[in-house]
Amino acid sequence: MSDALGPFRAILLGATIPLIVLAAWQVASTQEWINPLFWPAPSTIAERTWDELMGGALATDSFVTARRLLIGFVLGAAPGVFLGLAAGVSRVLREAVYPTASALYVVPRIAMLPLVLVAFSINDPARIFMVAFSVFFIAFFSALSGAEQVRLTHLDVARAFGAGRWRTIARVVLPGAMPSIISGLQVAMGFALIVIVGTEFLAADQGLGARIWTSYQVFDFPAMYAGIVAVTVLGVVLNYLILGSKRILAPWQR
Amino acid sequence: MTIAPPGARQEEQTRYLDIRGLGVRYGGKHGTEALRGLDLQVPEGSFHAVLGPSGCGKSTLLKALVGLLDMQVGAIEPQPRLPAYVPQGDSCFPWLTAAENVAFGLEARGVGKRERLQRARSLLADLDLGDFADRYPHELSEGMRQRVAIARAFAIDADLLLMDEPLSALDFQTKMRVQSELLGLWERQRSTVIYVTHDIDEALTLADHVTVLSTRPALARETIEVPFSRPRSYRDVRRAPGYGDLFARIDALLEA
Ligand SMILES: Nc1ncnc2c1ncn2[C@@H]1O[C@H](COP(=O)(O)OP(=O)(O)OP(=O)(O)O)[C@@H](O)[C@H]1O
Numbered sequence: 001m002s003d004a005l006g007p008f009r010a011i012l013l014g015a016t017i018p019l020i021v022l023a024a025w026q027v028a029s030t031q032e033w034i035n036p037l038f039w040p041a042p043s044t045i046a047e048r049t050w051d052e053l054m055g056g057a058l059a060t061d062s063f064v065t066a067r068r069l070l071i072g073f074v075l076g077a078a079p080g081v082f083l084g085l086a087a088g089v090s091r092v093l094r095e096a097v098y099p100t101a102s103a104l105y106v107v108p109r110i111a112m113l114p115l116v117l118v119a120f121s122i123n124d125p126a127r128i129f130m131v132a133f134s135v136f137f138i139a140f141f142s143a144l145s146g147a148e149q150v151r152l153t154h155l156d157v158a159r160a161f162g163a164g165r166w167r168t169i170a171r172v173v174l175p176g177a178m179p180s181i182i183s184g185l186q187v188a189m190g191f192a193l194i195v196i197v198g199t200e201f202l203a204a205d206q207g208l209g210a211r212i213w214t215s216y217q218v219f220d221f222p223a224m225y226a227g228i229v230a231v232t233v234l235g236v237v238l239n240y241l242i243l244g245s246k247r248i249l250a251p252w253q254r
Numbered sequence: 255m256t257i258a259p260p261g262a263r264q265e266e267q268t269r270y271l272d273i274r275g276l277g278v279r280y281g282g283k284h285g286t287e288a289l290r291g292l293d294l295q296v297p298e299g300s301f302h303a304v305l306g307p308s309g310c311g312k313s314t315l316l317k318a319l320v321g322l323l324d325m326q327v328g329a330i331e332p333q334p335r336l337p338a339y340v341p342q343g344d345s346c347f348p349w350l351t352a353a354e355n356v357a358f359g360l361e362a363r364g365v366g367k368r369e370r371l372q373r374a375r376s377l378l379a380d381l382d383l384g385d386f387a388d389r390y391p392h393e394l395s396e397g398m399r400q401r402v403a404i405a406r407a408f409a410i411d412a413d414l415l416l417m418d419e420p421l422s423a424l425d426f427q428t429k430m431r432v433q434s435e436l437l438g439l440w441e442r443q444r445s446t447v448i449y450v451t452h453d454i455d456e457a458l459t460l461a462d463h464v465t466v467l468s469t470r471p472a473l474a475r476e477t478i479e480v481p482f483s484r485p486r487s488y489r490d491v492r493r494a495p496g497y498g499d500l501f502a503r504i505d506a507l508l509e510a
């Protein structure tokens with residue numbers, strides 16, 4: 001699609017809207033058409049972000065958040081994918097876990113926070129668990145639906161050519177489900193980011209969420225925006241990480 | 255007491271894949287009955303084409319022989335042991351390269367990676383796909399993918415080879431070329447082949463016998479011997495005496 005446009009023009013086109021918004025914001029804020037206390041000019045935010053970054057505090061908080069996020073992501077995604085595939089292959093397992101999984105899936109993650117805090121006492125495991133818990137179900141359902149979508153012909157071929165259960169799972173069901181798993185994980189990463197920032201708002205004194213929330217409470221809005229910028233950058237980086245893993249895990253996908 | 259001439263003795267010893275009273279019904283008691291009491295004898299080592307109206311149960315017959323269905327009645331003697339199978343339509347694994355696809359059946363048979371890929375490459379070369387061994391299926395045309403599926407079936411050197419319209423996606427010229435490549439591969443292995451097609455000319459080009467099935471639920475309407483000598487090609491067959499009559503006879507059976 002973008003081939004017709006050329007990569008440079010595509011980037012230019014994509015940058016148009018943000019640039020217009022930023023320019024309008026800059027003018028509106030410096031002209032005080034909007035309250036610069038709540039809406040500091042983008043240049044002010046950029047300056048503050050740079051200062052915080054140089055001071056090291058923003059980097060530390062980013063690192064803390066990224067660490068919780070990634071550990072939680074892996075701890076949720078790995079068993080989620082495994083169980084989802086297993087449920088996709090075994091009808092007994094599917095019928096045993098599906099009702100529970102669907103019920104837990106719809107509970108808003110953040111509603112579980114008090115319970116999780118009680119269970120873990122306020123500590124990093126609780127925050128990591130919050131992430132893992134939300135990632136797990138998305139990974140589970142995307143692996144399950146991916147496994148169910150594996151073409152019957154492919155399963156027939158596996159069986160005809162003498163592949164046993166495990167070989168069929170490893171060589172046919174897993175790769176067949178991989179596109180669905182990867183797009184599930186992409187969604188899960190977005191959820192994980194929401195959940196970790198929300199959790200840090202309420203129950204952390206370190207991390208980007210905590211930084212955004214405390215800055216807001218002391219009306220230090222430039223610092224708050226610096227936190228938002230950092231979260232956004234983190235989200236973009238993680239999204240690219242998943243897109244990159246797609247190249248490795250599903251090289252056959254155009 | 256008469257002593258049978260050697261030829262006759264050999265005749266007696268011809269063994270058959272013997273299908274008796276095969277019935278398949280999909281979806282329980284009130285489901286679709288695809289086959290009912292189908293009898294078919296296929297001499298071992300022969301090339302047997304199966305023709306029949308669309309939806310009559312040809313694919314079902316092959317699936318029953320592969321052992322993919324668990325709701326069949328009747329007897330298959332001897333029970334096929336891991337036959338090679340080319341399913342109808344696109345059956346390549348999109349996540350494997352052409353060579354890996356061809357090697358798939360060898361993996362389950364414990365052939366080492368190097369050896370099976372080597373074998374896959376040489377088979378692909380036999381089917382004019384030597385330059386495409388490392389491509390993924392989406393980089394190949396539909397007809398090329400069908401040839402990969404054919405190579406995958408030949409790779410395992412099975413006694414029984416079941417093919418379900420494997421050349422349906424090919425244009426006429428390519429079809430003729432692949433037919434002769436396929437016959438070349440078969441003449442090396444001499445496995446028993448059951449070959450489903452809807453193309454009378456193709457059946458006459460490839461097969462020793464042609465069985466025409468009835469409409470659903472299918473039973474074998476008639477089996478006709480194809481007398482043309484081998485090696486043969488479509489061009490030879492078209493010019494052979496008796497071709498027109500044979501074509502007309504099969505056509506009439508399909509129409510009936
Ligand atoms: N999995 C299935 N479940 C239910 N019905 C089926 C199934 N597979 C096939 N059938 C039915 O069985 C009948 C025979 O199907 P089959 O695929 O064997 O036909 P075919 O002769 O191969 O047709 P074609 O020439 O179009 O490939 C059809 O009526 C079809 O609707």
Ligand SMILES: [Mg+2]
Binds near residue numbers: 312313314342418
């Ligand atoms: Mg069919």
